[in-house]
Amino acid sequence: KIQKQDDCNLVGVISIKKTSGAIVVVPHKVLSTETEAFKALKNLRRDMPVEISHDYQLKLVPTTFIDQNKRKTETYQCTYGYQNFILASPRGVLPPSIIFRYEISPMEIKYQYVRKPLYHLLTMNCAIIGGVVTVAGLIDKILFNTHELIRQKVLIGKLS
Secondary structure, three states, rough: EEEOOOOOOOOOOOOOOOOOEEEEEOOOOOOOOOOOOOOOOOOOOOOOOOOOOEEEEEEEEEEEEEEOOEEEEEEEEEEEEEEEOOEEEEEEOOOEEEEEEEEOOOEEEEEEOOOOOOHHHHHHHHHHHHHHHHHHHHHHHHHHHHHHHHHHHHHOOOOO
């Protein structure tokens, strides 16, 4: 789609197989060497040379979300890396391009909402209360035995 300022907006959907690969976008014709022929992103520094090519490395992981109503949403988690470079040949600098290198993971991440039953809450609370009572009993026994030992030594006169 060509716009008024000789910029172009590339929009579309690409179907790919679940293998690694690359998508390369190169302008057919550069209108002027003084204008910015190809900028990959809006937020790139404007002091970069016009001939800069952009290389994105994408790692995609298939991800499935299953909510409590058993609705399934399939998507991808993505991490990326970026580098820029100037393509040169013996005849001079080549037109800029954008390269998307992608790698799709063979593993899938699955997030599923699982509601825990009420007895799980009761069991956890009983375990916590039982643990507190056990530790309190141990502390009480240690303090009581220490107190009795000291009292007996005072009675027989061995504690000075």
